[in-house]
Structures are given as structure tokens and as C-alpha cells.
Amino acid sequence: MQMNEIILEAKNIKKHFPIKKGLLLREVASVKAVDDVSLFVRKGETLGLVGESGCGKSTLGRTLIRLYEPTAGNINFDGQDFLKLKGEALRKKRKNMQMIFQDPYASLDPRMTVGQIIRQPMDIHNVGTQEERTQRVLELIEVVGLRKGHVNRYPHEFSGGQRQRISIARAIALNPELIICDEPVSALDVSIQAQILNLLKDLQEKLKLTYVFISHDLSVIEHTCDRIAVMYLGKIVEIAPRDELFKNPQHPYTQALIGAIPRVGHGKKKMKKSLGGEVPSPINPPSGCSFHTRCPYKMDICSQKTPVLEGQANHQKACWLEAAPKMSV
Numbered sequence: 001m002q003m004n005e006i007i008l009e010a011k012n013i014k015k016h017f018p019i020k021k022g023l024l025l026r027e028v029a030s031v032k033a034v035d036d037v038s039l040f041v042r043k044g045e046t047l048g049l050v051g052e053s054g055c056g057k058s059t060l061g062r063t064l065i066r067l068y069e070p071t072a073g074n075i076n077f078d079g080q081d082f083l084k085l086k087g088e089a090l091r092k093k094r095k096n097m098q099m100i101f102q103d104p105y106a107s108l109d110p111r112m113t114v115g116q117i118i119r120q121p122m123d124i125h126n127v128g129t130q131e132e133r134t135q136r137v138l139e140l141i142e143v144v145g146l147r148k149g150h151v152n153r154y155p156h157e158f159s160g161g162q163r164q165r166i167s168i169a170r171a172i173a174l175n176p177e178l179i180i181c182d183e184p185v186s187a188l189d190v191s192i193q194a195q196i197l198n199l200l201k202d203l204q205e206k207l208k209l210t211y212v213f214i215s216h217d218l219s220v221i222e223h224t225c226d227r228i229a230v231m232y233l234g235k236i237v238e239i240a241p242r243d244e245l246f247k248n249p250q251h252p253y254t255q256a257l258i259g260a261i262p263r264v265g266h267g268k269k270k271m272k273k274s275l276g277g278e279v280p281s282p283i284n285p286p287s288g289c290s291f292h293t294r295c296p297y298k299m300d301i302c303s304q305k306t307p308v309l310e311g312q313a314n315h316q317k318a319c320w321l322e323a324a325p326k327m328s329v
């Protein structure tokens, strides 16, 4: 598939959540969940967002499709200024972007049948006749590997993997171009994860879908994504094509994440031990490079000046080190 055309471009995106206190609910601080992120996604590719829990990757995914309104920045989707869209124009554009959530137990309404769940987006957007919607539901059920006989059953009658298939059917019901997959397999047994990842891959090829794939698990990202953005405390610290990132990780944080992937014949390294400590609070992130409190290569400049994401066109890092440190794993 031709993957040069850019479908989504975000520039300087911030998403800060205010913390309010007192009787007058004055804003006393804010959680800087996403802090000045710029990225683009090409048509037909899978861009991975990876990082530890709390790094802002899910917030960024939701902000890209305006489930959260950004605090600042610009988003261009399919050649249009997405943040300027309102009312009917926004509703129409939203048909083109869907989301698959982490928890297939919580994301499906237990009072609705499978058929009603999959049909709901078509009802909301008034797509086709009643008969056409019924037909489309049956078609989608089979596309995601379930049986037509499942249409009148309820979510609690299904396993986690089957529920995620229902979520996927709902997400593709309106023929979207872009799907944000937010940890779509992390709530599933390892044996089921591969089936769901294969289904997503097949659907991507058949339906020419573009994915933003969010995961804390770099081994899942490695198997799924074309390009990978590594996030730390609300910022992208490194971005590169998958093979390049794994062969030649430049940022000490990326190196630590890769070093923590369990490999056959090697024990899993404890990331917290090798990095020395927890992720700092996004309410009051460290000055300069926010990774400096855990970085084994910290220099004086690191706590004073924030490094920007720069480098080659296809491989960029935000780090004051001129060359990548040698990986010790």
C-alpha cells in the first residue's frame, strides 16, 4: 500500500488537566498529560505510541480524535483543520475516525445485544435503511470472526477476545479511515492477543485502514507498527521506523524499554531497577529533560535546558547526547 500521503498531522499539541481547589474552585495546578507533541500519520500505516503507564499516550490518542479537546496546538485531518470543525461538519468527520478501547468488558453496554452494539454507530449517523443496517451488522459479525447466530446475544456471554472482536466490528461499521487502538490486547490472555492482532492486521489490509496503536508493551508494538513514537512524561522522546528503532535506539529511555523486553533465552530485566526509580509526576515534571532524574547519562545541561526532538527526517530523538550510548543489554 502507498504510505506517503499524510492523513493526520498534529503540531504542538498540549493537553493539560486543571486541578481545582477551594470553595471557588481556583486552578492551583495542572496535570501536563501531553506537553507539546508534534507528529504525523501516513495513510495505511500503523504508528505506535509506547511508554510506561502515565506517559500520556492514551490522552494523546484521545486528543488526536477530539475525545479530549486539546489545550493548545493544531490538528490537520485529511487536509482539513480538524480543530475548526463544529456541529454537523465535525460529526461527519468523526465518522472517519474511531477508537478501540483497552477493556472490552467496560466498553460494551451490557444491556445491548451484539447486533445493537454494532449497529449503534450506523443509527447515530443515520447510515442506510433499516434493512441495510441489519445486513451490514451480519456482514460485520462474520468479518471479525464471529457467527451470525451471535447477533442476539449479550456481551457477558462472550470471552474477552470475542468481546474485543465485537468492539472491532463496531469500530469499522462506518468504514473509518483512522482507528485509534488504545491498548487493544493488554486486557487479554497472551494466547488470544495474537488472534486479535492478526485480525487487526487483516482488516488493515482489506479495508485500507490507518492505525495509531497505543501500548505499554514494546514487544506488541514491535510486531504491529511501521513507525514508533516513544513517549515519556507527555512528550515524544524518540520517533523512528520500527526496524531502525530496534536496531539503533538513540534515546536512553528507549534503550531501557528495549532492554526490558523478555527475549527467548534471556530473563526479563527489571526496568525500574535499571532506570532507578518511578516516573515523576506530570503535575510538576522535572526541569530540562524530564528523564534526567532517572537517566544514567545525565549531564549538567540536562536539568537546565529541554532538548527538542531532532535528527534525521525519519529518526529523531530529544536528548543532549550527541551519539547514542552503547546499549548494555
Ligand code: SF4
Binding pocket: 251, 252, 253, 289, 290, 291, 292, 293, 295, 296, 297, 298, 299, 302, 307, 318, 319, 320, 321
Ligand atoms: Fe539523559 Fe540528558 Fe539525554 Fe535526558 S538529555 S536522556 S538526561 S542524557
